[in-house]
Amino acid sequence: MTASTILIVDDEAAIREMIRVGLELAGYECLEASNAQDAHGIIVDQRPDLVLLDWMMPVTSGLELLRRLRRDDLTRDLLVIMLTAKDDEDNRVQGLDVGADDYITKPFSSRELMARIKAIMRRSTTREQEASIEVGGLKLDPASHRVFVDTQPLDMGPTEFKLLKFFMTHQERAYSRGQLLDQVWGSNVYVEERTVDVHIRRLRKALQTDQRDCGLLIQTVRGTGYRFSTTGVCA
Amino acid sequence: MTASTILIVDDEAAIREMIRVGLELAGYECLEASNAQDAHGIIVDQRPDLVLLDWMMPVTSGLELLRRLRRDDLTRDLLVIMLTAKDDEDNRVQGLDVGADDYITKPFSSRELMARIKAIMRRSTTREQEASIEVGGLKLDPASHRVFVDTQPLDMGPTEFKLLKFFMTHQERAYSRGQLLDQVWGSNVYVEERTVDVHIRRLRKALQTDQRDCGLLIQTVRGTGYRFSTTGVCA
DNA sequence: GGCTTCTGTCATAAAATTGTCACCAAATGT
């Protein structure tokens, strides 16, 4: 479980607990703003993935901060987990009403915390759904994670799928092997550039059917890299 | 307030109270069954709109009866209000967990009882019946809680049923193990993601008959998760 | 309380994917 930034609002103990548990925090902050407006400002600056919001804040009301977060476009999509000191049903309901994604009752077990965070972050990835891309006789559907050539499903490995998806969303443009590694493999892996060649080959092969050869859509740009283009429609 | 039938379980005083209050009972019954099974049978016969379930029953446990009611398709949708003698938090939580619609602490005022009943019955109008889903030779009927392959009933565990139901209502789309855990198990449980694999296996096996193998409808999406798709019709 | 079924987790087997190489083919340059 990794979260690029987690912002802890007014709860040092929670921070310690999370670190102990092994949650990988790229950064965190313990808010000590004197009012909801300041707190909101800090959150906007930090751009965390997740906010643990203590209901019982010393100065300002957690409820007001939550409302403010939900009102602002910049912070509207933030995942907010509310911490309630006791099993206070009223606060809980009120909080969920205003738009908290979840709540945890203190004291909470680290297992529970982790489970909730995981669940919340999983859920967030489900929110958006990508449209399927279609070009020539080729159709790529991100939802079902499949590729068709004229309604016939194709078979390919995960890397080939990602590669094709990248190409289809970046048509008519040449990419070097290095760029492809960055975009498809990720910028922090080290693999030989020639590896790209092999996967291009595999993708091309996967794009062949008895009727058509859509592998032709992937053109090699000698001395540079590869390009996905429709100017050579799959034969 | 009218209820065609109200069934009182093991609480004469409550009946008297309700009648005194003016609740229009089209009929009522005071259960004196010696065990949960008999009680369940009587309830099935009576088809009441509402069950007032006393937690402290002399012979059988109210909890078990409640569970039984929720498990049986015939009684699953019944409105159940739990009566707890004292403000017993544990029982209350346990009861709501198993699926009571509400609870009332004894002694209760007639006003409160009426209010709860009203609220509950309002809520109930929202409940709708689910239609059975059919795809390929597979038919899933939520009402009877059963699955057929060409009229032949299949046998599977509760989790497998829920999993299949989710898949059949979300076809042609890949889901990660985490998403499945959220959707089928619930977002607040923490189990290993590998557990999904095992249940997928069990479901696939359950979907096999001598004639067909509908387990093929569940496809694995390597590196991602699973997908329910008809493009590979059960052989 | 005894008995059966269901569940989650492991350990292990099986299968698919991946990154590299070595080697061949095509293109480029002189």
Added chain:
DNA sequence: ACATTTGGTGACAATTTTATGACAGAAGCC
């Protein structure tokens, strides 16, 4: 034409991912 560079291909061993059988504890059932 020859030498050199760049891309295409098949093979392969390591690694990762999934499938499967076994099992103990939990939950349900009579």
